[in-house]
Amino acid sequence: MGRYVASERRDAVALVTIDNPPMNALSAALLEELEAELEELDTDDAVRAIVLRGAGDRAFVAGADIKEFPALRESASEGGSARGIQQVGRRMDAARTPFVAAIRGYCLGGGLELAMCCDVRICADDATLGQPEIKLGLIPGGGGTQRLPRLVGHGRAMFLNLTGDFVDAATAHAWGLVEKVVPAAELEDAALAVAGRIASQSPHAVAVLRELARTTRDLPLEEGLRREADGFVRCLRSEDGAEGVAAFIEKRPPEFTGR
Structure with a gap:
């Protein structure tokens, strides 16, 4: 367990908690710790899905740590929080x-950018989401100008980025x-349930699907259809593909290994 990031296992799901009171702001140190934790979990074959959440009920993540911005400006460094979010996203x-992101409370700026990497x-029904960087004379620097339009379309992304307005769940x-809104009290269970369903699938097929999507x-x-066909063949030839087909024919649950 690190200073800002903790993880626990729920069967094949890892529950990762960002803990930086009061609003879980993304400092450079926190991002470094988060990247290292996600790297370790991703190399663990026993982990088949990761739920990312913020500690407490006030915020998933309310943004980057703005207190670090003056030093970033003075040094004209490229290693500040914005690049850090992009690096974690990559x-x-x-x-x-x-x-799977479990979003409760404020999910703003770098917090929304991190959620969009999932x-x-x-989302809990009490959540508030937005990209308010424009109100500081800035623009999103952790993917908000690129990931947001890919999710909501150009016009809605420009509306959020240009006004800095927030939207409710x-x-x-x-x-x-x-993708889903639930009562706040049910958020953790709902996110774990979705992650658990994903974790029950073939790790090989999940990895191929994520690669194609990216x-x-x-x-x-x-070209996309050609690559999809290639990916389908890769899965069909895999051990998991053979197991999944055999289990269906034999009317039994599959036992996927990720190979």
Whole structure:
């Protein structure tokens, strides 16, 4: 257990908690610790899904640690919080393990950028989401100008980024920013349930699917379809693919190994 990040196991699911009171702001040290923890979990074959949440009930993550910005400006460094969020996001993109965000309370700025790095976002009905960087004379620097339009479309992303306005959980769901909204008291169970269903699938097929989603997003349809067909064949030839088909024919639960 680190200073800012803790993880615990729930069967094949790892529950990772960001803990930096009062609002779980993303400092450079926290991001470094988070990246190291996710790296370790991703290399553990026993972990088949990761749930990411914020400690307490006030915030998933309320943003980057703005107190670090003056020093970042003075040094003109490229190693500040914005790049740190992008670096963590790239590591999550490249992981074999899928991520589920459990969002409660404020999910703003770098917090929303971190949530958007996850594959699935489960949201409490008390959540508030947004990219308020424009109000500081800044722009999102952890992926908010790139990941947000890919989820909600150009116009809605520009609205959020240009106004800095917040949206509630119901609006976030209607816009496609989150996949499910549940009562706040049920958030952890709901996120773990989704992660558990993902963890029960073939790790090999999950990894192939995540790779396709990442690498074909901006490709022409025909090229994407070609790569999808290649991925299907890879899965069909895998041990998990053979096991899944055999289990279906034999009317029994499959026993996937990730091979």
